Amino acid sequence: MMKVMFMGIILLLLSCILCCLAMLLSKKSYMDREKMSAFECGFDPFSSSRLPFSLRFYLIALIFLIFDVELVLLMPLVLLYDTVIIEVWGLVALIFAMILLIGLYYEWDQGALNWK
Numbered sequence: 001m002m003k004v005m006f007m008g009i010i011l012l013l014l015s016c017i018l019c020c021l022a023m024l025l026s027k028k029s030y031m032d033r034e035k036m037s038a039f040e041c042g043f044d045p046f047s048s049s050r051l052p053f054s055l056r057f058y059l060i061a062l063i064f065l066i067f068d069v070e071l072v073l074l075m076p077l078v079l080l081y082d083t084v085i086i087e088v089w090g091l092v093a094l095i096f097a098m099i100l101l102i103g104l105y106y107e108w109d110q111g112a113l114n115w116k
Helices: 002-025 054-081 086-110
Strands: none
Touching: 054 086
16 A cells, blocks of 8 residues: 555656656746747737737636636536436526526626626
8 A cells, every 4th residue: 555655656756757857947047039029910000019918808708708717517418317316406406506606796796797
């Protein structure tokens, strides 16, 4: 038992070392004016590409992804309707829906869904 645990720790450390080594070796630091400028179909950029961007777009996209992934998680519930005990299926579906509704209410309460 200790031998298996020791091998797991060794493999974890080895994978961490390899990830860090790959990150250091793959880092590119060659930056010049052409690489830092925006590419607009071969034309000179019309304005600065480094303008601040509203974080609202990212927040809405993140909320969309969270509630879109729920469809992927709900699909097995629909497919397993005939093969499992109905009470257990209903309880799992209810708990899952409650978690999503609580999350939606929290986003609404925090004002993340209000576009200002």
